[in-house]
Amino acid sequence: MDFDFSDDQKFLKSEARKFLDARCPVSVVRGVLDDPAKSFDQGLWKAVAGQGWLGTAIPEEFGGLGLGGIEQCAIAEELGRALAPIPFASTVYFVAEALMLAGSQEQKARWLPKIAAGEVIGCFATVERPGTLTEAQAQARVDGGKLTGVKIPVTDGDVADLAVLLAKEAGQTALYLVELNGPGVARETLQTLDPTRSAAKLTFEGAAAERLGEAGEGLSLAEAVMNRAAVLLAFEQVGGADRALEMAKSYALERYAFGRQIGSYQAIKHKLADIYIKNELARSNAYYGAWALDDGAAELPVAAAAARVAASDAFWFAAKENVQTHGGMGFTWAVDCHLFYRRAQQLGLVAGGAKAWKERLVSQLERRNVA
Amino acid sequence: MDFNDTPEEAAYRKQVRAWLAENAPKAVARPDDPMEDSNDMQASRAWQRKKAEAGYACITWPKEWGGGGGASWQSVIFGQEEAKFPTPGNPFAIGLGMCVPTLMTAGNDADKQRFVRPAVLGEEIWCQLFSEPSGGSDAAAARTRAVRDGDDWVINGQKVWTSGAHYSDFGLLLARTDPDVPKHKGLTMFWIDMKAPGVEVRPIHQMSGASNFNEVYFTDLRIKDSQRVGAVGEGWRVALVTLMNERLSVGGGGSGSGHARVLKLARDIATLAGPAIKDSGLREKIADWFVQAEGLKYTTFRTMTALSRGQTPGPESSIGKVVSASLMQDMANTALELEDQYGIINDPKLAPLSAAFQASLMAAPGMRIAGGTDEILRNIIAERVLGLPQDIRLDKDVAFKDIPSGR
Numbered sequence: 001m002d003f004d005f006s007d008d009q010k011f012l013k014s015e016a017r018k019f020l021d022a023r024c025p026v027s028v029v030r031g032v033l034d035d036p037a038k039s040f041d042q043g044l045w046k047a048v049a050g051q052g053w054l055g056t057a058i059p060e061e062f063g064g065l066g067l068g069g070i071e072q073c074a075i076a077e078e079l080g081r082a083l084a085p086i087p088f089a090s091t092v093y094f095v096a097e098a099l100m101l102a103g104s105q106e107q108k109a110r111w112l113p114k115i116a117a118g119e120v121i122g123c124f125a126t127v128e129r130p131g132t133l134t135e136a137q138a139q140a141r142v143d144g145g146k147l148t149g150v151k152i153p154v155t156d157g158d159v160a161d162l163a164v165l166l167a168k169e170a171g172q173t174a175l176y177l178v179e180l181n182g183p184g185v186a187r188e189t190l191q192t193l194d195p196t197r198s199a200a201k202l203t204f205e206g207a208a209a210e211r212l213g214e215a216g217e218g219l220s221l222a223e224a225v226m227n228r229a230a231v232l233l234a235f236e237q238v239g240g241a242d243r244a245l246e247m248a249k250s251y252a253l254e255r256y257a258f259g260r261q262i263g264s265y266q267a268i269k270h271k272l273a274d275i276y277i278k279n280e281l282a283r284s285n286a287y288y289g290a291w292a293l294d295d296g297a298a299e300l301p302v303a304a305a306a307a308r309v310a311a312s313d314a315f316w317f318a319a320k321e322n323v324q325t326h327g328g329m330g331f332t333w334a335v336d337c338h339l340f341y342r343r344a345q346q347l348g349l350v351a352g353g354a355k356a357w358k359e360r361l362v363s364q365l366e367r368r369n370v371a
Numbered sequence: 372m373d374f375n376d377t378p379e380e381a382a383y384r385k386q387v388r389a390w391l392a393e394n395a396p397k398a399v400a401r402p403d404d405p406m407e408d409s410n411d412m413q414a415s416r417a418w419q420r421k422k423a424e425a426g427y428a429c430i431t432w433p434k435e436w437g438g439g440g441g442a443s444w445q446s447v448i449f450g451q452e453e454a455k456f457p458t459p460g461n462p463f464a465i466g467l468g469m470c471v472p473t474l475m476t477a478g479n480d481a482d483k484q485r486f487v488r489p490a491v492l493g494e495e496i497w498c499q500l501f502s503e504p505s506g507g508s509d510a511a512a513a514r515t516r517a518v519r520d521g522d523d524w525v526i527n528g529q530k531v532w533t534s535g536a537h538y539s540d541f542g543l544l545l546a547r548t549d550p551d552v553p554k555h556k557g558l559t560m561f562w563i564d565m566k567a568p569g570v571e572v573r574p575i576h577q578m579s580g581a582s583n584f585n586e587v588y589f590t591d592l593r594i595k596d597s598q599r600v601g602a603v604g605e606g607w608r609v610a611l612v613t614l615m616n617e618r619l620s621v622g623g624g625g626s627g628s629g630h631a632r633v634l635k636l637a638r639d640i641a642t643l644a645g646p647a648i649k650d651s652g653l654r655e656k657i658a659d660w661f662v663q664a665e666g667l668k669y670t671t672f673r674t675m676t677a678l679s680r681g682q683t684p685g686p687e688s689s690i691g692k693v694v695s696a697s698l699m700q701d702m703a704n705t706a707l708e709l710e711d712q713y714g715i716i717n718d719p720k721l722a723p724l725s726a727a728f729q730a731s732l733m734a735a736p737g738m739r740i741a742g743g744t745d746e747i748l749r750n751i752i753a754e755r756v757l758g759l760p761q762d763i764r765l766d767k768d769v770a771f772k773d774i775p776s777g778r
Contacts, residue, residue, distance in 0.1 A: 003672040287672075
């Protein structure tokens, strides 16, 4: 039994924290929040690329570091903690993972080195309308290598160079690679709940599209990518939830009411204990997900769903109760609580909401029980 | 991150499995009640002796005391493997988990020589006499009086919620020796003979119908000063050793398969909208329960990893019971709702799954209270893990006799 980060992985994690403490203080996050023209922080993105983090799990032959999924999870936790305002998840957890999962040798060789070097930003374009990701979301059509249709919302779609996109060709759903800087692509930046993470509406009229993986496997591939992304996002969520708890704790220690620290009232103590409990349950589920991701285990769909459900619940709970613990101050723009509140929603929805993941989880359990 | 055993762990697990396959009882009537630990005392004693003789009882204790002289990770592995066999109830857990370790830390040499080995062998059973009618969560509010009389102490008072008092040979007793000083300073710890005259054990009839706990009354119980554990007035410090041992024991979830039982039930039950298993509200709940139970399971894996690496486990193990007790209650309530009008039947011969959900509904309130209430456990997490201030107390620096006590 070895159910924790190794010493090397812990070192990587603590170095990542030091780096992000220096390069991604809250002022960097607010710099994106307060500037409508800014979709992400370019300086931080370059610095992160310089650290080699974009290629953590990309094999060395494709320009990456060739480390495992666990190392990637360690970095994800720190990025989540820092609320890093960069297109990391879209590029690494979705697009690079999709390429590694379904790409041909040629596709991998063309894109992965550029992703690892920070030269290409990716986005994952599946959804077209409100509701869960189903076949009905794939109204976009590919005909003779030309794509027509609309994807909305696409996280980081306004700044991405490459999309992995769900569409139909001759009645069969598949994933496609679409270069977004070519002709036939129109982008419109959307107003988002968490402006530190941008999103766009992408409209395609005859844009060049190249299939990624087999025809007819679009939805199952998209789900396989989402399983991998869910584990990595769970670590971001756990990182964010831990920091929200730390914020709430330090405020509860410094704020006095009725002549005593508010953290000495059981109403606050028990609330923070409940946050801690949810965070630990989420962390333990995320660890299991990390193992399944790294090991390529058959349990990944169950582990990813459990990690996602627990982490979404934990970050949401920590973020909303952090506002509550701060009282009126927590409702101001000036205090950082809303940054976590926004990010908790963004991360909780970006790879599909908890309701859909719970359904996936129970379907898997039913199958397991029948088998 | 690896679920697999290290070669050393794998070798130990193999050895344990082989021994269990050879020696574990083939079939035992196991109690359905999670609080019941003594359904077959003879079988329990026989199994404990067998384990002790093979070095599998108290694995981490020194061999000279009858233990296994092993490491914590070995103890965890043995526990995991033992749980796969139908072993009898464990009436020794309180003695070996809390009372005897306290003697080993705070007791004198004669007591250690006298008591440790027979306890390991399952020959003598211990109970813990801390809680009183006037103080459950507030154990330091004990009022049971011990009055010095020459070389003796005379004990009068009452304890409550004592698990296993009716079959215990000895008890670890927290008593008030000085009511004129603040409450934590006027306590002293003793061991007593539960069969001595002056000790009366009465079972408590619980709301579940079962009687897992007792009241214990002391009427002029006379004991020797040599039965004192630690110095006079140091009782609370000794009690903390006991309680610390309670919390160090690795707590499992206990309701890990509950969601599977609900799934089974939901397949067989019809609702207005078709089979219950198709109900999305229920499916969401099952997912939530599964995630909590898995979270607890992997949290114990993290604890085990720390032990395996020779580190002290982190505070995450403190979340176990506060999660699992409410989980059990919530699942039971939902399951009965599924059974609908039929759910009122509490006859194992008639109710689905042998009335398992009816039983856990009635046991769950006790689980949320025993061994630290939900509220006390949240205080512990807030204070010891998160470092939040202790509650403001009205009983500090006040002589015990002057503390308001209500009823």
